[in-house]
Structure formats: structure tokens, C-alpha cells
Amino acid sequence: MKLHAVLAALALASGLTAAAAAAPPPDLALSAADRAALSAAFERAGRTPPGPEASDAQVWEATERLAQAELGLRLRPADLDPLWAQAPAARSPQREMASAYASGGLAAWAANLSPEAEVYAALARARLRYAAIVDSGGWPDLPSDLRLRLGRAGPGVLALRQRLAAEDAGPPRPDQPEVFDRPLKQSLVAWQARNGLQADGVLGPATLARLNVPAATRLAQVEANLERWRWLPRTLPADRLEIDTGGAEGALYREGRRVRTFR
Template identity: 25%
Template sequence: MAALMAGCSVQDQPAQNGAAGAEAQQEAKWTSKTKDQLRKAIDNRAAHGLDQMPFAVEGEDDTALTKAALTYAKALASGATDPSKLYEVYTVARPKADLEQGLRGALAAGDVGKWLDSLAPQDANYRRLSQSYLELRRPDATASPAVPETGKLIKPGASDPRIPIIARQLVVLDYLHQGAANGNAYSPAMVAAVKAMQADYGMEPDGVIGDDALSILNMSDADRARAIAVNMERLRWLERTPPATRIDVNVAAARLSYWRDGKLVDSRKVVVGEPDTETPQLGSPIFRLVANPTWTVPRSIQEKEIAKKGAGYLKANNMAWKDGWIVQQPGPKNSLGLVKFDMQNDHAIYLHDTPAKPMFGMIQRQRSHGCVRVDDALGFAEMLARDGGVLDEWNKARATGKETFVKLPAQVPVRMLYQTVLFDEAGAPVIRNDPYGWNDRVAEALKLDGHSSLRVRRGGADVGP
């Protein structure tokens, strides 16, 4: 499945300190034609998943029309909600457009509708989400296959007509390989998949499919529409022309995508923060590689997880006290592995290697204390070093066996995003799970109905960052 990460073709307009809203209202000359265009655009706001939000035009005077136009334009251009108010941390670059100037130009050209249409993301993924949302919201839409909640438990070895639908959803959620199901039989492969899912969500992993398991598997059309609208809003938060060379980390799916010169050149699994120590939505560049890193244990981990373990644990894990901090020396047991990707942010979040390789084989990889562990991190570091023209320097740094820093000639921007809709090979949206339950606060702000998300269980993290 392809991650929902693509940029858009519409250029961001630079923010200006020019006309204020009052000046825009004074210069805006509305006609019956442009009034109708505004009302039609607002009436069609379901195409952007905004049909549950009020964008009424309160009056016929130019001031009221301009206020309504700018309010709706802002929702399309940068989101109807403010992620920095919905989340404690959100530093991903946002779109910047001079909407007052844009409205004046649209009124002068007599085409407010065309201008409003241009403000939303223009890429194919956004259009697919829009189409899917409209189909799900149609009054005459045929309900998607759902698992009937008959009250009857499905036990291992049983046969049940609901099995094919359950199998399809297990495939979507990555718990089951395509083709592993066999008709109506609840096969051992499916039982193992259900047990893994139950464990991830803190349920008794008995393989019995009852109401709790169905609450994860059985998504209604309203739930699908809700997830799609939320992810459309998240796309509107993003700048329309992201850096052509960048790293995108989809925290919800625990996957990394490396874009170079506008092309996707690498994708790999990552391990991200577990619930309650979530990886925040950051925009933060990698500025250097660190070979054979040391790890200064954060106070929170030191006090909660290491302080009571005693001197024997410290010695066994190559740790020692230094200036009041526990520091782990370089080596195979170091929690940062053999490479750290140093980033510039105020939250001590970065990418790194790990000795805990089995975690990459898990389905729900929300298992860290907030930093991002990269699968085959050494291979990825070599890729960045080669692209940056410092591969020889990097290889020499690794060979020292000591902590050594290699500055990248050009910083590589990183965006840590949270997107719960991916796309299959045919381009159709696929609704994935919401491990942090972060869809809920966006859905509430957009006044969307549907069930609250189930979070993955806590307590899966090891000592590492």
C-alpha cells in the first residue's frame, strides 16, 4: 500500500503583511454572479469533507460576503482546524497564502468559484479521498460489506459466513496475507492473525471473534467517511510544495518514505512512540549522522525504568553515571544501535538504529518512547551519506568504533505526519487503524459523527528512546 504523502502541484503563495481584512472588504466588489459562485462553492463543501461544518453567508452586504468567503477559503487553503491547538506539538510546515489578495483578484476576474477550488490540495490522492467521501455520504449509497454482529462467537476451527469479510479486513490491517483465507472456514492462519490483533489492542489473545474483536474489524460507512474527512483535513494542513528531497514518517502506519528530487526512492518500516509517549508531528531536519553513538538516558526513562535496577544492570548494559546522568557507551547493546540521525528540534526527537530488531516484524510498531527507530538504519545512513557526498567520511567514522559526527552538506527535511488512510495498488483508499486515537479530536472539531477510535495497548516499549 502506498502512503498518503504526495505533495501537490499548486504553488504556495508567500504570506504578505499587505491588505488587512477591512481593506479587503472595502475593495471587494461583489456581483450577483460572484455571490452565486460563493454560495455554490459552500453548498458543495462535502467534496472536502466539510459538509458538517457551518459556513453560512450571514447577510447580503459586501462585508458579510467577504467574511464568509475568507473563512471558507482559509478552511480550503490551510484547514478548517488549527493542528497547533488540537495537539500539544505540531511543527510541520503549513501553507501560507494571502487570501485577501486572492479574493480581490477573484472578484476582479469575476470567478470566485475557480479561486476557491484552487486553494485545496490538487493531487490525485486528495481527489480520490474526495470521491470516496462523496460516495459514502450519498443517501442512496449501497452499504459496504460489514460483519454482522449476530452475537454468535466465532471460535477457532468453526465455519461462519462472516469469515470472508473478516479475512478481507485482516488483510487491510496487515495481520493476514492475501489469499490466506479459505472460504467460510476459520483457519489456523486467521486464528493467528486475530490473536496478534487482540494482543496489540490489549485483549485476551484467545482467537475468539466476539464483540471486542469486531469493534476493530467492523468499520461502518460512517466510520470510513469520518476517517477520510479527517485525512483530507490533514492534507490541507500541509504545504502544497514540500521539499523535493525529504523524509516523510507516517507515524500512524510506522513507515518511512525517502523522497529525492521529487521521486520516492526508499520506503521502510520504523518503530515509533507508543501511546502516552507518542511521536509528535514535527517538521525537523537531519543535519548530521552520528556513528557509534552514546546514549544519555532521559530523566523520565532513568527514573521510571532504570534507577531501581542496580549497578549490575548498568554494567551489563555498558552504562555508567556521568555528571548526574546515566550514559550508555557505544556498542552492540547501545539503545541507539550503531547510528543516530541527529535532528534540530526542541523535543529531543530523532531517528536512530536499534538492537531490538524483532520489533520491525510486529504489525503495530508503536513501541518506543517517542523517537523513531529505522529498519536497517545502517543501510539508510549509507544511502544518505552517499547522496550527500560524504560516504568515505561516514565509513571512516564507523570504523573508529567511537562516537563520531559526520555533518551532511545539505540538511534533509523530515516531516513526521499522522495519516490513517493509505492507497492500494489500484489507487483506492484503504482505511487503516488509528493507533493513538488522534482522529477523534480532528473529527470532533469538524463535527463528524462516527465511533471513537480504539488505541493500541500501552506498555510495549523497552528501555530505549
């Protein structure tokens, strides 16, 4: 399903979902254990949990909106792409939450909101990281004519160091930060490899264009891919073929174990 369609629908759904929470139970009194379990559910989803100053009612309403998102219920995949065959099961977060609270099982219910796949967990952690970057102002664009390789020197090298450090730890700051040294090349090679680029440690047009993608766009891409994961079955077939269309890679699974990868 095309990224722009998912992003546009998510932008609309986020506004609609904010007003969709039902009133909390009239006898609501969350225990410390309940609040801790709900906070953990937010963190697993890559979201910042309500703070300790939030009332029980505010925590309840925020959790209900979280459940709507984590269960993949904000969008109907077929409305975006009739060829998309996967869709989440129909569920009612409001009824589920109320039932779990009444039976003392709110913590167990919250623990199973998000998909368990490690790929999803990694995306959720990335979402938290990119959200923090966006909140801090993102990263500045590098000059469009900047070209760098090992041994070059100048203010552009320092700008590249700062750009890599904004997204990752980056290489240690050397005595001569304006010199393109080997640690900086290794850091750029690692970044290129993660982003599906030729990992040559040279700042050329393709790498520059990818580095200049705004942090907000990166966050939106992570959000869209999290949404796609929510539409998949919670338990994937043990024998399956997974294709990463963006990275042009495939993986064959047998009995739940990856036995082969290929381009």
C-alpha cells in the first residue's frame, strides 16, 4: 500500500480518534499497578505515557485512544487499497477495557495491545527516538552542493558530523572536527547501509538527498509502517516468505525461524 495514502489517512484519523474516547467508568480508581501497566503499554507502542499528574480519567481516555491505534482500528485498509487483503479483527476497546477493569485484569489486557513481533518493537523504539528529534527541532539541511570524502576538510565536515549525531550517536568528536577522518567515514558507511544506499563512505548526491529528508517525514514513515504492522495477523504463519519491498530483500521462514535471506 502506497505510503502517501497511509500517511494522509492517518493524519485524518488522528483528529477523529482524539474525540472518540467514551466516558470512563463512574467508579474508576486505578491502582498503582494498573497505572504502571498502562504506562508500559504506551512505551511498548512508542508513545509517551501520561505523566503522574494525569488524573485516572485522563489516563483512561488516553489508553482508550492508544488501544484504538494499537489494534489497527483507526483505518480500514480496504478503503485505502482494495488489493490490501489484510485487516485487523473487529474489536471494541471501550468494552474490552471496561470488562478488564471490572474483572481486575486491566494490566493483562494492556500487555497484549501491541503486536509482539520484534520488528514492531524496533519500530516503536524508533518512533520514540524520532518524535524526540522532531520535538527538539529536527535536523538542519546540509548544503545542496556539499560533496565529501575521506581526507576532505572544511565547515561542511562539521555539518555532516552534526547531522549524523542528530540521528545516531555519531563518531567521537576528534581534535580536528572539520577533517573527514576514518571514524567519520565508518559512521557514514553504517548510516548508508541502514538506509539502503551504497555504503562507500562518500557524501554524494544520493546520500545527501537521503540525509536531507526532514525528521518529521522520517517520523511519519515510521508511523505508517507501524500502522501496516497493526493490520497483519498477530500470529504469523510459521512457514512464510517475507519481502521487504523498500529494501529489495526477502527472507524465508521455516517453523518460525529465518533460514535464508536474499536480494
